[in-house]
Amino acid sequence: MDFDLPEDIAQHRDKVREFALKEFTPEIAREHDMEEKYPDALKKLAFDQGIVDFTNPWKTLVAIEELCRVDPGLGISVTVPYFGAETIMLFGSDLLKEKYLAKVNAGKAMMGLAVTEPGGGSDVAGIKTEAKKVDEKYIINGAKMFITNGSIADFFVMLVRTSRPDNKRHHGLSIFVVDSKSKGFSANKLKGKLGVRATDTAELVLNNVEVPAENLIGEEGKGFYYIMTFFNISRIFVAAQGLGVAQGSLDRTLAILKNRNEAYQGLEEVNFAIADMATRIEASRMLTYKAASYLFQFKPKPELTSMAKAFASESAVFCAEKALELTGLEGLTGDLERYFRDAKILEIWEGTSEVEKLVISRFLTKEEKS
Numbered sequence: 586m587d588f589d590l591p592e593d594i595a596q597h598r599d600k601v602r603e604f605a606l607k608e609f610t611p612e613i614a615r616e617h618d619m620e621e622k623y624p625d626a627l628k629k630l631a632f633d634q635g636i637v638d639f640t641n642p643w644k645t646l647v648a649i650e651e652l653c654r655v656d657p658g659l660g661i662s663v664t665v666p667y668f669g670a671e672t673i674m675l676f677g678s679d680l681l682k683e684k685y686l687a688k689v690n691a692g693k694a695m696m697g698l699a700v701t702e703p704g705g706g707s708d709v710a711g712i713k714t715e716a717k718k719v720d721e722k723y724i725i726n727g728a729k730m731f732i733t734n735g736s737i738a739d740f741f742v743m744l745v746r747t748s749r750p751d752n753k754r755h756h757g758l759s760i761f762v763v764d765s766k767s768k769g770f771s772a773n774k775l776k777g778k779l780g781v782r783a784t785d786t787a788e789l790v791l792n793n794v795e796v797p798a799e800n801l802i803g804e805e806g807k808g809f810y811y812i813m814t815f816f817n818i819s820r821i822f823v824a825a826q827g828l829g830v831a832q833g834s835l836d837r838t839l840a841i842l843k844n845r846n847e848a849y850q851g852l853e854e855v856n857f858a859i860a861d862m863a864t865r866i867e868a869s870r871m872l873t874y875k876a877a878s879y880l881f882q883f884k885p886k887p888e889l890t891s892m893a894k895a896f897a898s899e900s901a902v903f904c905a906e907k908a909l910e911l912t913g914l915e916g917l918t919g920d921l922e923r924y925f926r927d928a929k930i931l932e933i934w935e936g937t938s939e940v941e942k943l944v945i946s947r948f949l950t951k952e953e954k955s
């Protein structure tokens with residue numbers, strides 16, 4: 586058993602780390618956080634320099650980890666332009682891949698994934714946005730909430746209801762590619778978030794938006810299965826975000842503690858807290874890489890992915906909080922306070938920790954395997 590990354594992936598990780606340390610300066614990070622501004626120039630730079638290469642999942646995973654380690658808000662922002670791409674990659678037609686995905690791959694377009702609605706996010710089967718087929722088109726009406734890249738994306742993959750549910754609530758859902766320039770489409774940027782303030786978040790409103798039938802991803806009525814497959818992939822990348830936030834919290838804590846006096850450095854409480862942080866990080870990394878290894882070999886283990894997502898995101902919150910406790914005023918007024926604010930969302934998006942625990946327990950009781 587070899588626990589080291591393959592040479593090419595390790596090299597990519599080092600290249601990404603160098604990029605982040607050079608480009609994600611504290612001033613740029615603070616500016617985008619305070620002004621809630623998407624880092625367009627950094628995103629372009631990251632694409633141009635091959636930092637973001639989502640055609641290789643291992644490269645994507647280590648890039649997310651290293652970028653979030655240096656700054657979570659900027660790290661998530663530059664790696665999220667293709668959020669939702671796997672739905673088209675796995676289930677979309679060649680036409681959709683060519684028309685939409687190719688541009689995202691080339692860094693020339695940005696996309697988003699719209700599932701959550703004003704009524705809630707965890708109950709995916711309960712969504713209300715509707716698409717009605719009229720001739721060769723679908724007409725969509727409804728609203729989506731808390732959508733990343735909402736006011737800046739060129740298009741969205743959107744889960745909507747295409748028929749009334751029969752005996753199963755998750756039946757009758759479908760996914761469409763919806764162009765943000767469509768008539769009847771509007772986005773309202775949401776401001777004042779606790780964290781990840783450099784990312785763009787918006788409410789989407791669809792008022793008789795016409796979508797050509799060719800924009801249907803896969804088969805009508807199978808949207809719930811496609812979206813669950815997507816979440817079983819995307820959760821591994823949230824685990825990588827958590828890993829980065831946790832590791833970055835420890836890095837910055839150790840750097841601050843180096844300058845403290847010997848008496849403080851020798852305190853048992855301080856050393857135990859550091860040991861707890863490091864142990865959590867190592868356990869998160871093992872779990873994340875193991876789940877990723879199965880997933881990237883097309884042998885997914887959703888329960889393992891959910892364990893990685895829940896544990897790594899909870900570890901990010903744990904480490905970011907410990908970091909503030911250990912560094913006091915320096916942490917609270919410096920860059921560490923951003924890690925604390927940015928960490929919380931990781932326990933919420935792509936399935937809250939409670940939802941992950943439901944997935945794990947259902948797999949263990951075999952309910953989901955069939």
Ligand SMILES: Cc1cc2nc3c(=O)[nH]c(=O)nc-3n(C[C@H](O)[C@H](O)[C@H](O)COP(=O)(O)OP(=O)(O)OC[C@H]3O[C@@H](n4cnc5c(N)ncnc54)[C@H](O)[C@@H]3O)c2cc1C
Nearest residue numbers: 698699700701705706707708731732733933934935937939
């Ligand atoms: C900054 C940000 C960006 C986001 N980006 C996107 C995006 O790009 N696309 C998108 O579709 N969504 C996005 N979301 C939405 C996010 O995925 C949801 O917030 C999340 O799914 C939880 O949904 P909710 O907030 O409506 O909470 P709810 O679903 O209302 O849950 C509230 C609480 O109840 C618990 N709960 C719910 N159901 C159960 C259950 N069955 N058993 C036990 N506990 C339960 C939850 O764990 C949670 O603690 C984003 C959210 C934020 C804040």
